[in-house]
Amino acid sequence: MTGRVLEMVTLFLRESLEEDSSGDLRNDLVESLMEQGHNPNEISAALSIVDKIHERLECPWPGPRGPVGEHFFMKLEEHHISPEVRGYLNQLVGMQVLDRLQREELVERILVLDAEDLTVEETEMLVEELLQGRPKMPGEFDETISDFFH
Known part of the structure; x- marks a missing residue:
């Protein structure tokens, strides 16, 4: 049916x-x-x-104008991911450890996991898993993400 x-x-x-x-x-x-x-x-x-x-x-979009999908994704991220984890991911992008597409991929993984109480430490493991899955670029660090913050 x-x-x-x-x-x-x-x-x-x-x-x-x-x-x-x-x-x-x-x-x-x-x-x-x-x-x-x-x-x-x-x-x-x-x-x-x-x-x-x-x-x-x-239905009119009450928020700022622009692509609705992007705003919807941002609202999902704000609602389901803690400010600490979002800040951590933004910090990694700022340090150029991740690019914006990798950050988006991590956010999608977190949303699929439905882990609203995900910690920064657990996020570090997801980041390392993502980074280990791709070939290293010339000049890229061999240390783990944890080495940057500890």
Whole structure:
């Protein structure tokens, strides 16, 4: 059932974003799906999901203007990662131990771990794991990250 609902959501979104999202188009799509034998409950579920997506697309962003994805990512980071860990990661970027893409990769790892109480020491292990996974650049330090701070 879920697969069919997702296919219908994709159909509704594709059609409504390519053309105007008038009620006629929507009714035509529903009628077509009913004629094809789709379950009315599945169609209703798909329409409900599409409506929620459209509401979010139309909802104005209360924060500063710019790419919504970037702001969303920043809000996730602020909410789920402690100020100490964020400061530590920023310090590593400032010292050029990490570049911004590596910092972003670490933040994504932390968010996936869902570790809101992650400590700086645990973050050091994640940083070292990330840095060990890539080849060293000429002139790059061989010491561990801990050596920089202790």
